[in-house]
Amino acid sequence: MHDYSDQVVALTAALVRPDIQQMSAYHVPNAAGLIKLDAMESPFPWPGDLQQQWLEKLSTAQINRYPDPQATDVKRRIRQVMTVPDAYSILLGNGSDEVIQLVIQALAREDAVVMSPEPSFVMFKVIANINRVNYVGVSLTKDFALDIDAMLNAIAKHAPAVIFLAQPNNPTGNLYDLQAVEKIIIATPGLVVLDEAYSAFTDRNHVGLLAKYPNVVVMRTVSKVGLAGLRLGLLIAHPGWIEMFDKVRLPYNINLLTQLSAEFAFENYGQLQALADIICQQRKELADQLEQIGRVEIWQSEANFIVFRTLSVNARTVFEKLKEQGVLVKCLDGAHPLLKNCLRVTVSSFEENQYFLTALKAALQSCG
Numbered sequence: 363m364h365d366y367s368d369q370v371v372a373l374t375a376a377l378v379r380p381d382i383q384q385m386s387a388y389h390v391p392n393a394a395g396l397i398k399l400d401a402m403e404s405p406f407p408w409p410g411d412l413q414q415q416w417l418e419k420l421s422t423a424q425i426n427r428y429p430d431p432q433a434t435d436v437k438r439r440i441r442q443v444m445t446v447p448d449a450y451s452i453l454l455g456n457g458s459d460e461v462i463q464l465v466i467q468a469l470a471r472e473d474a475v476v477m478s479p480e481p482s483f484v485m486f487k488v489i490a491n492i493n494r495v496n497y498v499g500v501s502l503t504k505d506f507a508l509d510i511d512a513m514l515n516a517i518a519k520h521a522p523a524v525i526f527l528a529q530p531n532n533p534t535g536n537l538y539d540l541q542a543v544e545k546i547i548i549a550t551p552g553l554v555v556l557d558e559a560y561s562a563f564t565d566r567n568h569v570g571l572l573a574k575y576p577n578v579v580v581m582r583t584v585s586k587v588g589l590a591g592l593r594l595g596l597l598i599a600h601p602g603w604i605e606m607f608d609k610v611r612l613p614y615n616i617n618l619l620t621q622l623s624a625e626f627a628f629e630n631y632g633q634l635q636a637l638a639d640i641i642c643q644q645r646k647e648l649a650d651q652l653e654q655i656g657r658v659e660i661w662q663s664e665a666n667f668i669v670f671r672t673l674s675v676n677a678r679t680v681f682e683k684l685k686e687q688g689v690l691v692k693c694l695d696g697a698h699p700l701l702k703n704c705l706r707v708t709v710s711s712f713e714e715n716q717y718f719l720t721a722l723k724a725a726l727q728s729c730g
């Protein structure tokens with residue numbers, strides 16, 4: 363066997379887009395052996411008998427056949443569970459990451475601009491970059507609210523083709539003021555994607571805005587309610603938008619196992635929502651107990667995670683000390699100036715939250 367590594371290095375240097383050569387692949391930290399509180403996953407497996415019933419459903423899969431390209435049964439279930447009015451259509455993606463990609467690819471006219479407040483979900487920028495679409499980030503205020511004047515100025519200057527607003531926002535956990543959101547929707551000539559990745563953990567629902575504005579679509583995912591492994595995201599929009607995004611979508615993007623599992627999940631969605639409700643109770647508990655520690659500043663969250671700032675202690679040191687004790691959180695320090703000394707912890711089961719709190723106290727104490 364020939365060792366072609368040198369030739370391959372030369373070929374990639376010559377052939378791969380220079381901007382892609384400069385990029386680094388999306389990094390996921392190794393969590394082996396750690397309590398994983400870094401990625402907003404649910405700590406709960408299928409409840410009760412569902413594991414067995416799910417496997418039975420999967421055993422019917424005709425894996426030699428292509429899946430339904432429209433995933434009709436999944437969409438029908440979503441329509442019921444999420445009470446999507448008949449006037450709107452649904453697009454499915456391999457996670458909402460793929461939905462973001464479809465939207466950006468469809469709108470990637472020459473000189474198009476993708477806009478988002480910052481800090482927010484990094485994939486908005488990453489996917490714009492991969493598709494060679496200009497990206498403009500507009501800083502939030504220091505309490506993580508929309509800086510409405512800055513947003514309106516940026517909209518006037520760049521006329522974005524699309525603005526992504528995560529409601530609630532990741533990594534900050536808060537909801538933006540609805541009036542500010544509507545001002546942005548009215549001011550922009552482009553599309554506004556309301557990213558409701560955390561819809562199971564908040565009462566806020568923006569589907570009603572579709573009846574008020576032609577330039578609004580709502581994106582959701584099942585990743586945060588116990589199905590991160592499934593990779594299923596969705597877009598609810600006026601049919602005219604979906605028709606366009608559907609042209610960019612690869613025909614069988616939702617594989618058969620995901621379709622069957624998603625049908626099953628939506629048939630039993632009440633049980634998943636009940637687990638999400640437990641997480642919301644735990645969020646309150648965890649926030650109260652974090653407050654009591656005293657040496658951290660915490661932010662109100664409408665999602666399944668909490669952001670806090672370590673006071674008079676370096677957050678990176680705390681992050682490392684948590685890891686030494688077997689707990690993986692997300693260190694936000696360095697990601698954006700507003701996130702100085704901030705850590706983000708996923709709200710988990712009572713037991714894992716207690717373990718985290720004990721480890722955090724120990725970490726803070728050992729910092730003196």
Ligand SMILES: *Cc1c(COP(=O)(O)O)cnc(C)c1O
Pocket residue numbers: 402456457458459460483528531532557559582583584585590594595
């Ligand atoms: C987690 C998250 C998503 C994405 O998820 P998928 O797992 O790709 O469905 C999208 N938007 C925000 C704001 C998120 O936090």
